[in-house]
Amino acid sequence: MNWESWGRYPRLSQTAKALYWQSEAPHLLAEGTYLPVGLGRSYGDVCLSDSGTVMTTKFMNRVIAFDHRSGHIRAEAGIALSDLLKVTLPHGWFLPVTPGTKYVTLGGAVANDVHGKNHHTAGTFGRHVTELVLERSDGRRIVASATNDEPWFRATIGGLGLTGLIVEVSLRLKRVQGPFVSQELIRFRSLDDFSKLTESSDRDWEYTVAWVDAARRSRGLGRGIFIRGNHASKQGKPDIPGPRINIPVQGPEWLLNPWSIRCFNNLYYHRPLKSGLQHFDPFFYPLDVLGHWNRLYGRRGFVQYQCAIDDLDLVGRILAYCAKHKRYSFLSVLKKFGNQPAAGTLSFPMPGYTLTLDLPADPNTLRVLDQLDQWVLDAGGRIYPAKDARMSRDTFKRCFPQWRDMQPFMDPRISSAFWQRVSGEKP
Amino acid sequence: MNVVVFGATSAIAQAASHFWAARGDRLLLVARNADNLNAVANDLRARYDVDIATHQADLADVAGVPDLVHSVFESMSQVDRVLIAYGTLPDQEACEIIPADAWPHLTTNFVSPVILVGELSRRMASHGGCIGVITSVAGERGRRSNYVYGSAKAGLMTFLQGMRHRLHGTKLHICDIRPGFIATPMTQHLKQGLLFAKPAKVAPRLVQAMDRGKSVVYLPGFWRWIMWVIRAMPTYIMHRTKL
Numbered sequence: 001m002n003w004e005s006w007g008r009y010p011r012l013s014q015t016a017k018a019l020y021w022q023s024e025a026p027h028l029l030a031e032g033t034y035l036p037v038g039l040g041r042s043y044g045d046v047c048l049s050d051s052g053t054v055m056t057t058k059f060m061n062r063v064i065a066f067d068h069r070s071g072h073i074r075a076e077a078g079i080a081l082s083d084l085l086k087v088t089l090p091h092g093w094f095l096p097v098t099p100g101t102k103y104v105t106l107g108g109a110v111a112n113d114v115h116g117k118n119h120h121t122a123g124t125f126g127r128h129v130t131e132l133v134l135e136r137s138d139g140r141r142i143v144a145s146a147t148n149d150e151p152w153f154r155a156t157i158g159g160l161g162l163t164g165l166i167v168e169v170s171l172r173l174k175r176v177q178g179p180f181v182s183q184e185l186i187r188f189r190s191l192d193d194f195s196k197l198t199e200s201s202d203r204d205w206e207y208t209v210a211w212v213d214a215a216r217r218s219r220g221l222g223r224g225i226f227i228r229g230n231h232a233s234k235q236g237k238p239d240i241p242g243p244r245i246n247i248p249v250q251g252p253e254w255l256l257n258p259w260s261i262r263c264f265n266n267l268y269y270h271r272p273l274k275s276g277l278q279h280f281d282p283f284f285y286p287l288d289v290l291g292h293w294n295r296l297y298g299r300r301g302f303v304q305y306q307c308a309i310d311d312l313d314l315v316g317r318i319l320a321y322c323a324k325h326k327r328y329s330f331l332s333v334l335k336k337f338g339n340q341p342a343a344g345t346l347s348f349p350m351p352g353y354t355l356t357l358d359l360p361a362d363p364n365t366l367r368v369l370d371q372l373d374q375w376v377l378d379a380g381g382r383i384y385p386a387k388d389a390r391m392s393r394d395t396f397k398r399c400f401p402q403w404r405d406m407q408p409f410m411d412p413r414i415s416s417a418f419w420q421r422v423s424g425e426k427p
Numbered sequence: 428m429n430v431v432v433f434g435a436t437s438a439i440a441q442a443a444s445h446f447w448a449a450r451g452d453r454l455l456l457v458a459r460n461a462d463n464l465n466a467v468a469n470d471l472r473a474r475y476d477v478d479i480a481t482h483q484a485d486l487a488d489v490a491g492v493p494d495l496v497h498s499v500f501e502s503m504s505q506v507d508r509v510l511i512a513y514g515t516l517p518d519q520e521a522c523e524i525i526p527a528d529a530w531p532h533l534t535t536n537f538v539s540p541v542i543l544v545g546e547l548s549r550r551m552a553s554h555g556g557c558i559g560v561i562t563s564v565a566g567e568r569g570r571r572s573n574y575v576y577g578s579a580k581a582g583l584m585t586f587l588q589g590m591r592h593r594l595h596g597t598k599l600h601i602c603d604i605r606p607g608f609i610a611t612p613m614t615q616h617l618k619q620g621l622l623f624a625k626p627a628k629v630a631p632r633l634v635q636a637m638d639r640g641k642s643v644v645y646l647p648g649f650w651r652w653i654m655w656v657i658r659a660m661p662t663y664i665m666h667r668t669k670l
Contacts, residue, residue: 062470
């Protein structure tokens with residue numbers, strides 16, 4: 001099987017082997033080192049192996065037990081969140097935290113300790129995990145939770161899959177009345193307005209996030225659309241649609257150019273906004289209707305830059321700097337994180353703002369991002385490993401000075417291209 | 428409806444079991460590996476809230492087949508559907524070097540299902556129902572890339588054809604299910620091209636064919652036409668290919 005990361009940059013030659021059963025020992029299926037992966041929705045190289053062998057768990061996707069009354073589910077780590085929702089939503093249970101796509105595996109959500117629009121109320125995904133079963137390459141099984149083998153639990157949540165193969169995950173789900181969300185969309189004209197909106201919304205709204213027009217040079221810099229929502233009580237069929245349109249082949253590179261991206265952002269900002277009841281799927285997963293949208297960037301691929309900084313002025317400076325260098329982001333997202341303590345050793349979210357930019361992978365972009373790294377570091381911020389394909393060793397170590405705490409938990413047979421790049425040594 | 432699946436951990440059987448469980452059928456799953464069997468059964472129970480029974484047995488043990496069928500009918504008085512989905516894919520090249528390597532594969536892919544279908548038909552004849560047996564398009568013409576596997580399937584297909592002839596006019600149907608390339612653990616080593624189908628995509632067709640008592644069904648359906656071409660291909664062309 002071919003294997004590439006979602007950003008399709010960097011391109012490394014990878015062979016994917018599939019794990020079907022818990023009874024299969026991955027370390028017997030490969031020689032040398034390998035990397036357990038899920039659906040490959042990480043943008044950069046955390047889902048690529050430096051040895052070239054990845055083991056996908058996407059067929060190890062069985063539910064082990066689901067308690068309709070308490071909302072506890074235990075499943076094999078390869079189950080996709082889309083599949084999990086099919087099981088739980090008809091019984092009134094929703095994911096406690098969900099990223100922007102439902103096509104990630106449970107194991108991947110744990111390994112990257114993903115967050116969502118409700119970070120300010122719920123924290124990261126890992127905070128809702130009650131137990132993990134880890135299989136080490138020496139055949140040892142570790143059952144870790146907040147009360148049992150806690151150091152393993154903390155190292156594995158957000159541990160980028162490097163502490164062993166995650167085989168089982170137990171999760172506490174969230175009660176919902178139905179599959180609908182009541183949402184409000186509010187246009188804002190500056191980052192100050194965004195700040196006011198998020199301060200006034202985060203108490204009463206469970207989900208808040210903002211889309212930002214990152215293609216403005218000066219006038220309208222920091223404008224965007226604020227999105228807030230709460231689960232609604234309206235009943236309905238909990239359908240979980242598949243992608244409506246599939247991008248079958250990679251697009252030509254000129255398709256997403258500064259001009260077309262500016263045009264798109266302009267139109268998107270001025271689109272008519274309709275608040276009210278919305279099905280959960282387009283609310284949480286707007287991009288899932290476009291299968292393989294990553295192919296739109298063409299051969300070069302793209303990089304996603306997500307940083308966390310506790311300084312809204314810096315967000316403005318980043319947007320202005322990108323615009324000055326004509327690095328317009330196709331889709332940009334801004335969110336204020338909450339103060340929940342991190343669930344894992346290498347968890348990314350921290351109090352402050354998080355800005356996400358999608359940029360074509362070319363030399364100019366990489367130069368611009370190196371400058372942004374400097375500012376983020378100076379402000380005491382972080383770069384998100386799950387999205388990263390290019391930060392330097394030094395940047396990573398300054399973002400995550402606790403990275404050395406991971407060493408005792410690393411599986412000697414597991415290694416990723418990311419880790420190889422940023423840690424500078426084989427784990 | 429009561430459904431028994433032999434080789435329940437095979438990818439196609441799992442997909443079909445999901446389909447049956449979703450519509451509320453009672454299932455008895457038979458497979459060799461107890462851990463994997465339990466994983467499949469628990470998954471079905473958690474997803475569909477249905478009654479799933481399991482029975483661990485090694486179908487390669489030909490002598491044990493009659494007793495196995497006996498115990499199946501003890502736990503399920505009436506059986507409406509049986510899916511026979513177990514099988515192994517021999518290493519063709521290894522069998523060319525050591526011909527005796529073919530033996531266990533011939534046993535699992537031919538001898539065992541022949542006895543199993545025979546035993547089942549005796550017990551199911553009066554009540555009726557459908558026995559679906561997964562064979563393969565490989566059984567339709569001997570080809571250099573997998574004729575050891577193909578010959579076992581060809582033998583089985585002929586057996587099913589004859590049995591269908593004998594049972595004509597009764598309420599018991601024999602359905603010969605012929606998959607083309609399906610993305611399963613068995614085909615993981617092959618380069619997955621456009622012809623590969625996902626088990627979940629072909630399972631509805633399988634279940635429907637068994638419901639309707641079809642004689643032969645291809646998975647996916649377009650393999651009927653591909654195999655028509657392969658069968659019709661003159662030998663002097665066939666021998667120039669590497670198929």
